[in-house]
Amino acid sequence: MKNNTFGQYFPGNSLLHRMDPRMKLIVTILYIVMIFCAKNVLSFAFLLLLTVFLILISRISVRIVLRSIRPIIFIVLFTVVFNIFLTGGTGEPLAAFWIFEIYREGIVRAILMALRVIILITGTGVLLTYTTSPIALADAIESLLGPLKKIHVPVHEFAMMMTIALRFIPTLIEETDRIMSALKARGADFSNGSIVKRVKALIPILIPLFVSAFKRAEELAVAMECRCYRGGEGRTKLHVLHYRFSDFVWLFFFVLFLVSVFLINAFSPIKIAY
Amino acid sequence: MKNILELSHVSYLYSEKTPFEMQALHDVSVGFEEGCVTGIIGHTGSGKSTLVQMLNGLLRPSEGQVLLNGEDIWRKPKEITSVRYRVGLVMQYPEYQLFDETVRADIGFAPRNMGLSEKETEERVREAAEFVGLSESLLDKSPFDLSGGQKRRAAIAGVLAMRPEVLVLDEPAAGLDPRGRQEILGRLQEYRRERRASVIFVSHSMEDMAHYCDRLLVLNHGEVLMQGTVSEIFCDAEKIRSAGLFVPQVATVADRLRRAGVPLPEGLCTVESVSRELLSLLGKGGNAQ
Incomplete structure (x- = not known):
């Protein structure tokens, strides 16, 4: 339970930690656009370098970043297998058996696709989830979506729901841990037996978990009302977000990177596209 | 007196090798005497709950050994469940962990896991329920329909149904009214007497400790500050206060x-x-x- 690092915030004071969360969201979007626009080996190499650079300056241990790949390893393998076998090519196939033929293009494409998924996960991880506290992230989303309030979208309420949901994830994990420990103390076994048996073993965890989650929701609602919470109207913030000069430097560089990717795509001397 | 449970040079780290790493226990060596009621005290965060979860193998020490009757409980990690049947652990606020349709089924969870027959299970359920003072008529109700105090009893009965040699409880009386405290703690002493078992429990009430325990263990910042008989410990009021506690x-x-x-x-x-x-x-x- 506790090893689930995907989407977990690691406090720190690196350059990435200090970036304004709104700017982080914006540059993350630019970063994702870059990844999906990259078209050939050279632009992928450029993105790989950029991602390694981001991981290094985030000062998050490389081991932890790599661990975030574990949950998606299946998707990566799937991508690789399909691309290797199903990509047609010009010229002679490198290998062929039954109805499958493997071309050089297929292998290149498989590697690039796998790379795309991996740098997507690790890069957005260090840009956003590992270096931004969930609360700051919710604040940033609320602030960026602010203009939608004009057309009566309840932005604040959505952000509050998100904050509360994020806030209670660790609590629920802790609770799950506790319930599992209590069941283990009474001889429950979660790691052995058939799939059916293991799924059945989850029922004793889910029931108390739901009961206490509903109870907690009600208590939280009462506590919020006791403190006169009435939604976003006229509400001020304790931590007001301020863009700093360095945030715009980041923005400038990311726009520059995006333009570079387009340029590399267009004028690459190496013409191995997929 | 022989030690039924013993920790030897036990240390425990939470979230090892991450920025959240935290040392909960540091080089703890203690013995729990057979047939005694031993109390564990310490301020919040002193490592009591961690220590308690070591005793039945819910947590595995980062360093050191846990000995049950002189044998390392982690010698065969696959058979740790059998240790958990011998050392029954009631966690904090156990009433939030009830899950089954009826109180009867919930108390019978552990005996069924032990592979006992339906008849034997039924007998143990009745015995445990009677021991904690739950009447027969409550057994067919949903655990969620019980009152707070009854839920707590049902949860404790769920552990007693294993007939553990050592009964360990993490704050068994927290949040109960004075009468409920007295009844539950009194039952623990009774369990020790009837079954010749050993009882270990955590509490914040020094009055309860003085009244119900034979021996005490004082923890401070994850280390053992004192251990001994109740009067030995409470004689040294200065030292107790230094751990943020009172006599x-x-x-x-x-x-x-x-x-x-x-x-x-x-x-x-x-x-x-x-x-x-x-x-x-x-x-x-x-x-x-």
């Missing part, structure tokens, strides 16, 4: 009386013993003042 009020009263010249013996920490001593002093000469 029972009546021990302070006795201490002040002694300093004022009343010839009370040392190591008195229950209301009963102090009043007995005072009455005998008064009876003897009537001029104790």
Whole structure:
């Protein structure tokens, strides 16, 4: 339970930690656009370098970043297998058996696709989830979506729901841990037996978990009302977000990177596209 | 006296090798005597709950050994469940962990896991329920329909149904009214007596500790500060205070009386013993003042 690092915030004071969360969201979007626009080996190499650079300056241990790949390893393998076998090519196939033929293009494409998924996960991880506290992230989303309030979208309420949901994830994990420990103390076994048996073993965890989650929701609602919470109207913030000069430097560089990717795509001397 | 459970040089780190790493226990060596009621005290975050979860193998020490009857419980990690049947652990606020459709089924969870027959299970459920004072009519209700105190009893019964040699409880009386506390803690002593078992429990109430325990273990910042008999521990009020704890009020009263010249013996920490001593002093000469 506790090893689930995907989407977990690691406090720190690196350059990435200090970036304004709104700017982080914006540059993350630019970063994702870059990844999906990259078209050939050279632009992928450029993105790989950029991602390694981001991981290094985030000062998050490389081991932890790599661990975030574990949950998606299946998707990566799937991508690789399909691309290797199903990509047609010009010229002679490198290998062929039954109805499958493997071309050089297929292998290149498989590697690039796998790379795309991996740098997507690790890069957005260090840009956003590992270096931004969930609360700051919710604040940033609320602030960026602010203009939608004009057309009566309840932005604040959505952000509050998100904050509360994020806030209670660790609590629920802790609770799950506790319930599992209590069941283990009474001889429950979660790691052995058939799939059916293991799924059945989850029922004793889910029931108390739901009961206490509903109870907690009600208590939280009462506590919020006791403190006169009435939604976003006229509400001020304790931590007001301020863009700093360095945030715009980041923005400038990311726009520059995006333009570079387009340029590399267009004028690459190496013409191995997929 | 022989030690039924023993920790030898046990350390425990939470979230090892991450920025959240935290040392909960540091080089803890303690023995729990067979047939004793041992209390564990310490301020919040002193490592009590971590230590308690070591005793039945819910947590595995980062370093050191846990010995049950002189045998390392982690010698065969696959058979750790059998250790959990011998060392019954009731966690904090166990009433939030009830899950089954009826109280009967919930208490029977552990016996069924132990592979006992339906008949045997039924017998153990009835015995455990009776022991904690749950009436037969409650057994077919949903655990969610019980009152707070009844839920707590049902949860404790769920562990007693294993008939553990060592019963470990993490704050069994937290959040109960004075009468509920008295009843539950009284039952623990009764369990020890009837089954010749050992009982270990955590509490924040020094009065309860003085009243129900034979021996005490004081933890401070993940280390053992003191261990010994109740009167030994409460005699050293200075040291107890240094750990952010207090001695029972009546021990302070006795201490002040002694300093004022009343010839009370040392190591008195229950209301009963102090009043007995005072009455005998008064009876003897009537001029104790």
